[in-house]
Amino acid sequence: MVQEKLALGIYRTEEEVLQAALQALSAQEETLAAIGEGYADLQAGRHRPFDESDAEFRKRHSLPPKP
Numbered sequence: 001m002v003q004e005k006l007a008l009g010i011y012r013t014e015e016e017v018l019q020a021a022l023q024a025l026s027a028q029e030e031t032l033a034a035i036g037e038g039y040a041d042l043q044a045g046r047h048r049p050f051d052e053s054d055a056e057f058r059k060r061h062s063l064p065p066k067p
Helices: 002-008 014-043 050-060
Strands: none
16 A cells, blocks of 8 residues: 555655554544544433534624524
């Protein structure tokens, strides 16, 4: 796979390919951890209706209310 990426010309060295792969892996691990935390919150009853969150978001960002 490293050689394939180098052949595409996007990366100049094997190190650049591996660095990009490690960054992607780190981002994936962070995403999975956040999903796990969200799921734990949901299971523990720490959530609220979407409409309530949406209204707060819109107010905080000076967006018009949902029609």
